[in-house]
Amino acid sequence: SPIPDYLKQVLEHVRPQDGGTPADYIETLAKADTSRLAVALAMVDGQIYSAGDDTVEFSIQSISKAFVYAMAIEDAGLEAVLAKIGVEPSGDAFNKLSLERGSNRPMNPMINAGAITAHLSNLSVDEEVYEAELRDADRNMGIGYMLKAAGIITCVPREAVTGYIRQCSINVNVKDLAMMLATLCNAGIHPVTGESIIPQTSVRQVFSVMTTCGMYDAAGAWVSRIGIPAKSGVAGAIIGALPGQVGIATFSPRLDERGNSVRGVKICERLSSDMGLHMMDVS
Numbered sequence: 279s280p281i282p283d284y285l286k287q288v289l290e291h292v293r294p295q296d297g298g299t300p301a302d303y304i305e306t307l308a309k310a311d312t313s314r315l316a317v318a319l320a321m322v323d324g325q326i327y328s329a330g331d332d333t334v335e336f337s338i339q340s341i342s343k344a345f346v347y348a349m350a351i352e353d354a355g356l357e358a359v360l361a362k363i364g365v366e367p368s369g370d371a372f373n374k375l376s377l378e379r380g381s382n383r384p385m386n387p388m389i390n391a392g393a394i395t396a397h398l399s400n401l402s403v404d405e406e407v408y409e410a411e412l413r414d415a416d417r418n419m420g421i422g423y424m425l426k427a428a429g430i431i432t433c434v435p436r437e438a439v440t441g442y443i444r445q446c447s448i449n450v451n452v453k454d455l456a457m458m459l460a461t462l463c464n465a466g467i468h469p470v471t472g473e474s475i476i477p478q479t480s481v482r483q484v485f486s487v488m489t490t491c492g493m494y495d496a497a498g499a500w501v502s503r504i505g506i507p508a509k510s511g512v513a514g515a516i517i518g519a520l521p522g523q524v525g526i527a528t529f530s531p532r533l534d535e536r537g538n539s540v541r542g543v544k545i546c547e548r549l550s551s552d553m554g555l556h557m558m559d560v561s
C-alpha cells in the first residue's frame with residue numbers, strides 16, 4: 279500500500295513547523311519531547327496505517343471528553359445528560375468558568391465545565407501526569423465549585439474534579455486513538471472484534487458536538503478549513519473522523535494559543551485536502 283509512505287511524507291511536510299509550545303500549566307507536559315511527531319489512520323474495516331512515533335504514549339487529556347460523553351449518554355440517557363450539559367459552542371477557552379445563561383448548564387461537554395459534570399472515576403492512569411495536574415488544579419476546582427453552586431453536580435466538587443483529571447491522565451498512542459475513532463465511525467462497532475461499543479444514536483450526538491465544540495474557540499476555523507468532527511488534548515494529540523470511513527489521530531506536543539497542536543492541525547489540514555475529507559465537499 280502507498281499509504282504508509284504518504285503518511286511519512288505528510289509528517290516531513292509539517293516537521294519544519296516549530297511554532298507553539300507544550301502546555302506549561304501541567305509540569306509533566308511542559309517537559310514533553312517536542313520532537314515527537316506521529317499520525318495514524320484507522321479504516322472502518324480495521325486496517326490501520328501509521329507513521330512517526332506511533333508507539334509513543336501520551337496522556338489523552340481533553341480527548342477523553344468525547345468518549346466520556348458517549349458513556350454518560352449510555353449511563354443516564356440523552357435526555358438526562360442534556361438536562362445537565364448543553365450542546366452550544368461556547369466560543370471560549372476550554373477552562374473558562376462559564377455557564378449557559380438561562381439554563382445554568384455548562385455550554386457543552388467538550389469544555390472543562392461540561393466534562394467535569396460528566397466525569398468518570400476509577401480509571402487506570404499515568405500517576406505522574408495526574409499528580410502534576412492536581413498540584414495545579416485551582417482553576418478546575420473553581421469550575422467544580424461553580425457547578426456545585428449552580429446545582430449541576432451534587433457530589434463534593436473535589437471528587438468530580440479529581441475524577442475528571444484522572445480520566446485526562448490515561449495513556450494512549452496514536453494507533454489506540456485512531457482505532458477508538460474508527461469504532462465511532464463504524465456506527466459504534468469495533469472494526470476488529472465486531473463488538474458493539476456505542477449505539478449509532480450516541481455516535482451521532484458525539485460527532486455533532488465534536489464538530490461544533492471540539493476545537494474550543496477555534497472550532498469555527500477548524501470546521502471551515504478541515505471540515506471533520508475533531509477533538510484536541512493539551513498533551514498534543516488531535517483526533518478527527520470521517521463518519522463511515524476513517525478515524526485519524528495525530529500527536530505533536532507544541533500547542534497554539536488555543537491549546538491545539540500546531541503540527542497536528544497542519545497534518546489534518548493536509549489529509550483533509552489530499553483525501554477530500556471536508557464534509558461540505560460534494561464528491
Ligand code: GLN
Binds near residue numbers: 372510
Ligand atoms: N486536563 C486538562 C485540563 O483540564 C485538559 C485540557 C485539554 O486537554 N484541553 O486543563
